[in-house]
Amino acid sequence: MSKKILVVDDAPQLRKLVKSYLEQEGYAVVTASDGQEALYVARHEKPDLIILDLMMPEMGGYAFMRAYSKEADTPIIVLTARVEENDKVLGLELGADDFVTKPFSPRELAARVRAVLRRTAKQTSPSEILRAADITLDRAGRVVLVAEHQIDLTPSEFDILAVLMAAPGRAFSRLELLERLQGTAYEGYERTIDVHIRNLRAKIEPDDTQPRYVETVYGVGYRFAPERR
Numbered sequence: 001m002s003k004k005i006l007v008v009d010d011a012p013q014l015r016k017l018v019k020s021y022l023e024q025e026g027y028a029v030v031t032a033s034d035g036q037e038a039l040y041v042a043r044h045e046k047p048d049l050i051i052l053d054l055m056m057p058e059m060g061g062y063a064f065m066r067a068y069s070k071e072a073d074t075p076i077i078v079l080t081a082r083v084e085e086n087d088k089v090l091g092l093e094l095g096a097d098d099f100v101t102k103p104f105s106p107r108e109l110a111a112r113v114r115a116v117l118r119r120t121a122k123q124t125s126p127s128e129i130l131r132a133a134d135i136t137l138d139r140a141g142r143v144v145l146v147a148e149h150q151i152d153l154t155p156s157e158f159d160i161l162a163v164l165m166a167a168p169g170r171a172f173s174r175l176e177l178l179e180r181l182q183g184t185a186y187e188g189y190e191r192t193i194d195v196h197i198r199n200l201r202a203k204i205e206p207d208d209t210q211p212r213y214v215e216t217v218y219g220v221g222y223r224f225a226p227e228r229r
Helices: 012-022 035-045 060-068 086-094 107-119 155-165 172-180 193-203
Strands: 006-010 028-032 049-053 076-080 098-101 129-132 133-138 143-146 149-151 214-217 219-224
Touching: 006 012, 006 035, 012 028, 028 035, 035 049, 035 060, 035 193, 049 107, 060 076, 076 107, 086 129, 086 193, 098 107, 098 143, 129 155, 129 172, 155 172, 155 193, 155 219, 172 193, 172 219, 193 214, 193 219
Parallel strands: 006 028, 006 049, 049 076, 076 098
Antiparallel strands: 129 133, 133 143, 143 149, 214 219
């Protein structure tokens, strides 16, 4: 079955261009012209991925992410003409998985779509369950339990935690984690990992100011705490 993609942009020609190209790539595509319409479409169509413009009338991209992230963890690729670091950091904090700067080529966007879908795809092996400390991570169901309570993570937060939990005690550099998330070297900057880690800690740590699970390895990056003996 074709993956379904929701394209949200207030420019009709851009929506038409992206829709046409992605359909040629084999995807099913639905569209919306602003965040309010996108909420309606997303709730009814249940897309596998959302391509989202930030600057739109009625409801912009940030407001859409704030609202929809409470309902689903659908991966989001943000389209933006703004390249300021603060804009990217806010987008990441709200759950964005990748950024494409306007103007862009449809071929580049399609490559980003494939990369995000590939790394957020549900695994089929029922044995891929990771357990460490009080945390259980089910790769097949993309479910995380902390002390038996289910925790809602964004796709990026889930993937980072999976990488770290698969090798407790091993320190991963920010670049390594970016490459694991993107499948290829990310053209952005390594601070994106710091944002995801901060958000992840806020959700899984008893006290995110004194992490007991996801530790900082100064001068290197991050690791999942080794088992205490």
